Amino acid sequence: MARRSLLFSPGDRPELMRKAPGAGADVICFDLEDAVAPDRKAEARESVRAVLTDPDFAPDAEVCVRLTAAEPAADLDALVGAGKDxxxxxxxxxxxxxxxxxxxxxxxxEAAALCADRGLDPAVFALVETAAGVLSAESIAAAAATDALVFGAEDLAADVGATRTDEGTEVLYAREHVVLAAGAAGVDAIDTVFTDFSDADGLREEAGFALTLGYDGKLAIHPAQVDPINAAFTPDPEEVEWAERVLDARDAAEREGRAVFQVDGEMIDAPLIAQAERIVERAPAGDRPGTDRDKNRSGRHS
Structure with missing residues (x-):
């Protein structure tokens, strides 16, 4: 599935959580961590559970909850209804x-075990936003339960004492390291937030740069950020058509026992096939011409 955009919604604001799917994000994430004051955690847990158990709440988006760092077990207990009432x-x-x-x-x-103990089997998004996390990114990505690495530049800068700049050079190494670790493990990589939600041009530029680094999507902290992020991570129709031609030619070559083939006069090798698969995966379903071919990534968590 595409994870071009992940929109955070505060866990103590049920009216915003119910509106979140309307923004068009591929993933909506109800936040029990940074967006909720400590004295409102219990109320937020109840609010998130009320939304997630409402039969009328049936978004097309993937639904995620950001657990708290200090009390993930308590978060999960509240979500599954382990309380006496x-x-x-x-x-x-x-x-x-x-x-x-x-x-x-x-x-x-540990989080996967907590989920399993409560009868849950969700995908796990690991937020890498500390120096220790960046240095351990390879093993975090390779963990059996990990489905995506999420890069958090703001907390990382605070952790190491870096000064955030518009250019982002102070976090560039970490940003590249996280996407490399995700790629090596075959899991998704989701880029950091762009904090100025009023700067659409800056967001488009940053999302485009994240795409060139190899990221699959980007975090959003405001509904207005979703469309620019989706646009940045959605391939042009011409790219999709090229990718379909490559994959059709690959399938034909495999049926005929040929290892070498060409498309539009260009010899196609494994890196170009991987590029074509990635383009088709990122394309919205309605924009995918051609066949019902399996378009999953070659990674472990397809």
Missing amino acids: ADSDADLRLDAVMLPKVGSADRVE
Whole structure:
């Protein structure tokens, strides 16, 4: 599935959570961590559960909850209705959980175990936003439960004492390291937030740069950011048509036992096939001409 955009929505604002799918993000993430004051955590947990168990809440987007770093077990207990007054029989719409400040693969495995103990099997998004997390990005990405790495530049800068700049050179190494770790493990990489939600041009430029680095999508903190992010990570129709021709030619060559083939006068090798697969995967379903071919990535978590 495409994860071009991930929109955060505060967990203590049920009216905003219910509106979030209308923004058009591929992933909506109800936040129990940074967006909620400590004295409102219990209220936020109840609000998130109420939305996720509402039969009328059935968005097309992937639904994620960002757990708290300090009390993930309490978050999950509230979501599944483990409290004495909760209705534990209600169906819970929870596709993924996001873990903040992941510094090691153990954190991912521990969270996955907490979910399994409560009868849940969500995808795990590991938020890499500390020095320890960046240095352990390879093992975090390779953890069995990890489905995506998420880069957090703001918290990383605070962690190491860096000064944030418009150019972003102070976090560039970490940003590249995270996407390399995700690529090596075959999991998605989601880029950091662009904090000025009033600067659409700056967001487009930054999202375009993230795409050139190899990121699959980008975080959004305001609904107005979703369309520019989706546009940046959506290939042009001409790219999709080229990719379809490459994959059709690959399939024909495999049927005929040929290892070498060409498209539009260009010899096609493995890197170009991988590029074509990536383009088709990022294309919206309505823009995908051609066949019902399996378009999953070659990574482990397809």
